[in-house]
Amino acid sequence: MGNAATITSVPSQADVAARVEAILGPMSLADKIGQLVQIGGADFMPGPKPEDVIRGGGAGSVLWLNDTKKFNELQKIAVEESPSKIPLLFALDVIHGYRTIFPVPLAMAASWDPDTAEQAQAVAAKEARAAGLHWTFGPMLDIARDVRWGRIVEGAGEDPVLGAAMAAAQVRGFQGPYPGAPDHVIACAKHFAGYGAADGGRDYDPVFLPEAQLRNVYFPPFKAAVDAGVGTFMSAYMDLNNVPAAGNPWLLREVLRGEWGFRGFVISDAFAVGNLVIQHFARDNRDAAFRALSAGLDMDMASGAYLENLAGLVEDGTLDEAIIDAAVRPVLTLKVQMGLFEHPYVDEDLLDQVVALPEHRDASRQAAQRSMVLLRNEGGLLPLSKDLKHVAVIGPVADSMEATEGSWMVFGHQPAAVTVLEGIRAKLPDARVDYAPGPEIRRDYPSFFEDFEPGKKKPAQTPEAAEAAFQTAVETAQGADLVIMVLGETDLMAGEAASRGSIDLPGRQEELLKTVVALGKPVVLVLLNGRPLSINWAAEHVPAILEAWEPGTEGGHAVADILFGDANPGGKLPVTFPRSGGHAPLYYARTLTHQPEDHFMYRSRYWDSPTTPLYPFGFGLSYTTFEIGNLKLSASQMKVGESLTVTADVTNTGSVAGDEVVQLYIHQRFGSDSRPMRELKGFERVPLQPGETKTVTFELGPDQLTYWSSSLGQWVQDAAPFDVWVGSDSQATLHAEFEVVA
Numbered sequence: 001m002g003n004a005a006t007i008t009s010v011p012s013q014a015d016v017a018a019r020v021e022a023i024l025g026p027m028s029l030a031d032k033i034g035q036l037v038q039i040g041g042a043d044f045m046p047g048p049k050p051e052d053v054i055r056g057g058g059a060g061s062v063l064w065l066n067d068t069k070k071f072n073e074l075q076k077i078a079v080e081e082s083p084s085k086i087p088l089l090f091a092l093d094v095i096h097g098y099r100t101i102f103p104v105p106l107a108m109a110a111s112w113d114p115d116t117a118e119q120a121q122a123v124a125a126k127e128a129r130a131a132g133l134h135w136t137f138g139p140m141l142d143i144a145r146d147v148r149w150g151r152i153v154e155g156a157g158e159d160p161v162l163g164a165a166m167a168a169a170q171v172r173g174f175q176g177p178y179p180g181a182p183d184h185v186i187a188c189a190k191h192f193a194g195y196g197a198a199d200g201g202r203d204y205d206p207v208f209l210p211e212a213q214l215r216n217v218y219f220p221p222f223k224a225a226v227d228a229g230v231g232t233f234m235s236a237y238m239d240l241n242n243v244p245a246a247g248n249p250w251l252l253r254e255v256l257r258g259e260w261g262f263r264g265f266v267i268s269d270a271f272a273v274g275n276l277v278i279q280h281f282a283r284d285n286r287d288a289a290f291r292a293l294s295a296g297l298d299m300d301m302a303s304g305a306y307l308e309n310l311a312g313l314v315e316d317g318t319l320d321e322a323i324i325d326a327a328v329r330p331v332l333t334l335k336v337q338m339g340l341f342e343h344p345y346v347d348e349d350l351l352d353q354v355v356a357l358p359e360h361r362d363a364s365r366q367a368a369q370r371s372m373v374l375l376r377n378e379g380g381l382l383p384l385s386k387d388l389k390h391v392a393v394i395g396p397v398a399d400s401m402e403a404t405e406g407s408w409m410v411f412g413h414q415p416a417a418v419t420v421l422e423g424i425r426a427k428l429p430d431a432r433v434d435y436a437p438g439p440e441i442r443r444d445y446p447s448f449f450e451d452f453e454p455g456k457k458k459p460a461q462t463p464e465a466a467e468a469a470f471q472t473a474v475e476t477a478q479g480a481d482l483v484i485m486v487l488g489e490t491d492l493m494a495g496e497a498a499s500r501g502s503i504d505l506p507g508r509q510e511e512l513l514k515t516v517v518a519l520g521k522p523v524v525l526v527l528l529n530g531r532p533l534s535i536n537w538a539a540e541h542v543p544a545i546l547e548a549w550e551p552g553t554e555g556g557h558a559v560a561d562i563l564f565g566d567a568n569p570g571g572k573l574p575v576t577f578p579r580s581g582g583h584a585p586l587y588y589a590r591t592l593t594h595q596p597e598d599h600f601m602y603r604s605r606y607w608d609s610p611t612t613p614l615y616p617f618g619f620g621l622s623y624t625t626f627e628i629g630n631l632k633l634s635a636s637q638m639k640v641g642e643s644l645t646v647t648a649d650v651t652n653t654g655s656v657a658g659d660e661v662v663q664l665y666i667h668q669r670f671g672s673d674s675r676p677m678r679e680l681k682g683f684e685r686v687p688l689q690p691g692e693t694k695t696v697t698f699e700l701g702p703d704q705l706t707y708w709s710s711s712l713g714q715w716v717q718d719a720a721p722f723d724v725w726v727g728s729d730s731q732a733t734l735h736a737e738f739e740v741v742a
């Protein structure tokens with residue numbers, strides 16, 4: 001069987017288009033509709049067997065299947081037995097790695113290094129393609145400002161500029177230089193749009209976002225994905241301003257295709273076309289199919305509504321067949337670009353060779369190092385000495401492969417991470433490293449994902465067993481010279497259907513932390529988690545805190561590299577850490593109130609807690625120190641439409657090499673609309689040797705200063721005075737100003 005990953009030349013757009021017309025011409029209506037249907041290949045799917053649907057021409061794509069041999073079997077049925085003989089596209093959620101797992105996307109954003117994200121997704125794509133997959137449902141580009149929302153872990157955090165940079169990088173990583181490039185897969189920008197703003201942070205709940213908020217904050221990563229050439233889009237599940245995203249012509253036709261010129265195809269989220277009925281939007285499945293397709297939704301993921309209803313809708317004259325043709329064209333285009341007509345099969349021996357490549361694990365370890373954020377380091381407790389004789393590693397996620405790899409594994413993935421415990425043991429081969437997990441942590445309500453993964457469901461620990469585990473952990477800590485507490489969340493505590501009301505450390509973890517700290521030993525806290533947690537007590541009482549997120553296959557090694565100084569942390573928070581779940585959404589780029597903090601009548605917004613973040617957006621420490629200065633603007637005034645340059649010098653003033661992420665924020669003092677008190681407009685991660693200085697340059701012009709105005713209902717660049725800050729987080733104080741004049 002030929003290998004799908006060997007296309008030698010890139011066909012021109014005109015050639016592809018001609019080819020597509022030649023394929024489309026003789027297709028029957030039923031064949032065309034089949035191309036708009038994606039079916040589930042998993043055993044849990046009800047209904048007819050995938051083989052039979054494919055043989056009958058009822059599917060153009062298959063998801064929820066991760067079995068190379070089976071891909072070839074199904075493909076053979078499609079290309080030899082189905083009426084149109086058109087090959088299938090195999091799709092799966094490859095979110096942060098196929099076999100070699102990388103840090104979760106929120107962590108990758110914390111690297112503030114788009115190249116790291118691009119390389120990670122290129123490795124993921126190479127492994128996935130070798131397994132026989134053509135298409136991933138990533139990157140997830142939803143801006144998330146509500147830390148209760150579980151899917152915050154899948155995206156790049158709260159900011160549109162950082163989000164857009166990560167979006168484009170991931171598309172390049174997945175797809176390579178052009179759609180169909182060997183060793184790459186087609187990407188899917190999801191979930192369009194606004195999903196991260198669900199009411200109360202509850203997954204799938206409705207979203208109400210004004211157009212200005214959508215255009216200025218939630219759309220930029222999606223627009224960046226289109227500009228980077230993303231092949232497909234996925235619509236979101238929820239109601240957006242009372243119109244479900246899967247049936248929303250404004251989103252899918254006007255903005256995506258009309259304004260942005262997207263030429264790929266849009267797939268629904270799973271079952272979302274049929275869900276239009278459950279959401280009390282469509283009358284029945286037929287109405288749902290009609291309204292979704294009319295709105296610009298090309299492919300139905302797993303609901304069956306298209307397969308059952310589109311033919312009838314065309315036959316009775318409700319739907320013009322030209323709309324079906326228009327939806328089929330981009331699907332066929334992708335199949336042509338992927339070379340599937342020439343090479344429909346995958347070489348079944350390839351995967352083992354590809355996943356064994358040592359550079360994949362190296363890339364994962366490096367990405368994990370680069371994504372970790374040092375939150376506290378009182379008295380320079382970190383880095384630790386490798387001469388330590390007796391260390392205790394304590395906590396329920398310290399030796400958990402699942403928590404280390406994090407949420408959204410590919411279907412059927414067997415966890416294989418180096419845990420933090422293993423990483424520390426490997427780093428200290430001669431020391432005594434004791435371990436105790438303490439009481440288990442678990443969700444109060446189980447995740448539906450547990451139903452899909454055999455072995456996931458475990459009986460709960462009894463209160464007596466939990467108490468015994470607590471005592472053992474304290475005793476284990478008592479005997480050691482230094483304690484490393486590894487606390488946080490398990491893999492299913494963040495992700496889809498994993499929202500929380502509180503963002504405290506789950507279970508008895510904080511109680512255990514307090515008890516261990518009270519022993520009077522030096523304590524380091526390592527966090528493994530998929531969202532910010534309200535670690536208020538730790539932030540005051542634990543001298544060293546490392547945010548390691550869900551760091552992936554090499555996570556344990558990477559944590560140990562950082563703890564023992566073989567790598568210097570340089571990551572920065574891509575999301576604000578609030579002091580409580582009740583403070584969400586809390587984000588830095590908000591507009592001013594009439595009683596800002598320096599106002600004589602300023603009262604804190606809550607009477608029971610400070611409104612300020614626990615850790616601000618952009619924050620992160622290093623083992624070295626940096627100074628940012630010499631802020632210069634190329635002009636103090638410019639006209640609307642012109643640009644100026646901002647430069648600043650960054651110096652490593654400490655004694656070890658390290659990276660500083662230099663960040664530029666602006667504020668427009670008045671205008672057509674009130675503008676956020678700060679907005680990130682540029683950033684650069686700069687590696688510096690001790691004593692070294694580099695100059696960082698940013699551009700400020702119409703791209704950075706234009707926004708969608710609620711007052712005017714259009715894009716505007718105002719003539720107004722601006723503040724500029726350059727520094728190491730969103731509270732930077734190094735300041736300059738300029739004015740834009742008419």
Ligand code: BGC
Nearest residue numbers: 063093137190191269270496
């Ligand atoms: C999720 C999507 C995912 C799809 C297919 C849905 O439940 O919302 O993000 O791509 O399932 O697995």
